[in-house]
Amino acid sequence: MKIFNKVSVVVLTVAFTFGLAGLVRAATTVSLGTADSFAVLAGSAITDTTPSVISGDVGLSPAAGTFYLTPVLTTGEVTGTIYAVDATGPAGAAGNNPVLVGAAQTSLTAAYTNAAGQTPTTTYGPIHDLGGAVLTPGVYNDPSSFAITGTVTLDAGGDPNAVFIFQAGSTLTTASASHVTLINGAQACNVFWQVTSSATLGTGSDFKGNILALQSITDNGGSTVNGRLLARNAAVTLNNTHVIKATCVVPPPPPSGPGAGGGSFAVLPLIDIIKVPNPLALPSGPGSVTYIYTATNLSTVAMHGVWVKDNMCSPVTYVSGDTNHDSMLDVTETWIYNCTKTVSQTQTNTATAHGQANGWDTYDTANATVVVGLPLTPPLIHLVKKPSVFVLPAGGGAVTYTYTVTNPGIVPLNNVSVTDNKCTGLPGLVLGNPGDLNHNGLLDSNETWTFTCQTHLTQTTTNIGTAEGSANGLTAIDFSPATVAVTAPGLPNTGLPPEGNTPWNIIIPTGIFLALFSFYLARKELTM
Numbered sequence: 001m002k003i004f005n006k007v008s009v010v011v012l013t014v015a016f017t018f019g020l021a022g023l024v025r026a027a028t029t030v031s032l033g034t035a036d037s038f039a040v041l042a043g044s045a046i047t048d049t050t051p052s053v054i055s056g057d058v059g060l061s062p063a064a065g066t067f068y069l070t071p072v073l074t075t076g077e078v079t080g081t082i083y084a085v086d087a088t089g090p091a092g093a094a095g096n097n098p099v100l101v102g103a104a105q106t107s108l109t110a111a112y113t114n115a116a117g118q119t120p121t122t123t124y125g126p127i128h129d130l131g132g133a134v135l136t137p138g139v140y141n142d143p144s145s146f147a148i149t150g151t152v153t154l155d156a157g158g159d160p161n162a163v164f165i166f167q168a169g170s171t172l173t174t175a176s177a178s179h180v181t182l183i184n185g186a187q188a189c190n191v192f193w194q195v196t197s198s199a200t201l202g203t204g205s206d207f208k209g210n211i212l213a214l215q216s217i218t219d220n221g222g223s224t225v226n227g228r229l230l231a232r233n234a235a236v237t238l239n240n241t242h243v244i245k246a247t248c249v250v251p252p253p254p255p256s257g258p259g260a261g262g263g264s265f266a267v268l269p270l271i272d273i274i275k276v277p278n279p280l281a282l283p284s285g286p287g288s289v290t291y292i293y294t295a296t297n298l299s300t301v302a303m304h305g306v307w308v309k310d311n312m313c314s315p316v317t318y319v320s321g322d323t324n325h326d327s328m329l330d331v332t333e334t335w336i337y338n339c340t341k342t343v344s345q346t347q348t349n350t351a352t353a354h355g356q357a358n359g360w361d362t363y364d365t366a367n368a369t370v371v372v373g374l375p376l377t378p379p380l381i382h383l384v385k386k387p388s389v390f391v392l393p394a395g396g397g398a399v400t401y402t403y404t405v406t407n408p409g410i411v412p413l414n415n416v417s418v419t420d421n422k423c424t425g426l427p428g429l430v431l432g433n434p435g436d437l438n439h440n441g442l443l444d445s446n447e448t449w450t451f452t453c454q455t456h457l458t459q460t461t462t463n464i465g466t467a468e469g470s471a472n473g474l475t476a477i478d479f480s481p482a483t484v485a486v487t488a489p490g491l492p493n494t495g496l497p498p499e500g501n502t503p504w505n506i507i508i509p510t511g512i513f514l515a516l517f518s519f520y521l522a523r524k525e526l527t528m
Helices: 001-025 033-036 097-119 503-525
Strands: 038-042 046-048 053-055 057-060 138-142 145-146 149-153 165-170 170-175 179-183 191-195 199-202 206-213 215-217 226-229 236-238 242-244 271-276 287-297 304-310 317-318 334-343 348-356 358-371 380-387 396-407 414-420 448-457 461-471 474-486
Touching: 001 271, 033 038, 033 097, 033 215, 038 053, 038 097, 038 236, 057 097, 097 165, 097 191, 097 206, 179 414, 179 461, 199 206, 215 226, 236 414, 271 304, 271 348, 287 304, 287 348, 287 358, 358 474, 380 461, 396 414, 396 461, 396 474, 396 503, 414 448
Parallel strands: 038 057, 038 226, 046 236, 053 242, 138 165, 145 170, 149 179, 165 191, 170 199, 179 206, 191 206, 199 215, 206 226, 215 236, 226 242, 380 474
Antiparallel strands: 271 287, 287 334, 304 348, 317 334, 348 358, 380 396, 396 448, 414 461, 461 474
16 A cells, blocks of 8 residues: 555656646746847947947947947937946947946846746757747757758747747857748747857848847848847947847737626727828938827727827827717717827837727727838738627627738738637738739738638627738737627626636646545545
8 A cells, every 4th residue: 555655646746747837838028127228238349340220229338448339329320328337438428327237237147047047848959940940939949059041930829928938058140131030929029049159140131039148149241130139248249230129019908898797788899090100210310200090980889088199109189080079989980190209219109099988998009110220111010800799699609800901001011910819710821812912922001901700709708819010120010909798697706817718727737636636645544
């Protein structure tokens, strides 16, 4: 019986260990702390062989007196602030601040340690080439080095918060004209390249993500980086490099109302917003930008309490659209707003639209990037998702969602993807669509691509569609939420997440552990 008891303990331990394995395998985001505002950060020197353009802050620490860049960055090459540890930085550098730039290096060290310490989900052999791979969120480790030849595609599977971490035991090297492509909600801000030695970008690389290098980072020339170049101990060498600090965008807040706890008999509101900056780019440097916002009503009920706000532009002013002057956004109306500001560096900002009807509040967001100091036009994408019904009878039923994807910008979009977090059957990466009028695989500004997805709902459900597309090394993303009410009484509040978000990866292994432990105790009683 003692043998049985020992075996039971071993089985129990193994089962519990493997049951919990899923809890630690997912990559978690890496906080950059004070280093978040920096596009380039170096430890020993920053050099620039050929004039580069950097959108974001630039910093050098702990080195002093070696802050050499050509030409002087304060003439427009940097659209953020240049920080050095002493007054020997380039002429006119207003950001000589040893405390701040030192804190940024401390934050970089913490971020580097965090990324290096996460448990790998995939481990490769030495000097693995990621070219040609399509990768899902996770932690990828090579005890030697990573290479990128051709294109590596990072697929977030519809989750805009998905994290990708690459742990290079030695170096990271990209080939000339290589690409890091983001699809299905993947964002450059959530991609981290932890490099134990040094990173080298081949000529003309199109790179996404934040490089956290222990030693140096070098661009061989003409690369575009949507992310950050952060070196702890050694130099960052630029060469006609375009560095655009990556900014995360988030889905709109969930709706709130009487049906949010389990059921509603009301027709729910659904608002939509488009945001278009004019101009989209300021190649000569800082300037004035007017954002134009268009709010429409996708539901069948008029909305009151309508407002539009922008996280980086204020005030947002109503212009026109309330044709009957009743202060209600009717289903036949389009309301126009605008906001004007001076944009001093490349930035991505988010507008939020709000409306209310039948006690429900509904929200939608729109993101747009304005590029400063670079002769390139950023992409824009817009997604409208509309359910076939807004209210289902008790017990639920079938719902068909229609997704309409358009390009409100002026540059064609490639790598277009469409996903939904609670409806399967969408194509993800779009390889062809009847709306592609000229069959070039690009979403042009005169095209409308349409998709459908059907699901069966048994409770009031909010799901979020995501559309994404790329151009000129940048990625545009838009979210479109929709709520369908099911006229069923609410269930008791159990404290567990609603709408299918129950954490089974915790409940199942814990249940297995408790069951095995009870079985072990029962057997132990029988042997006494």
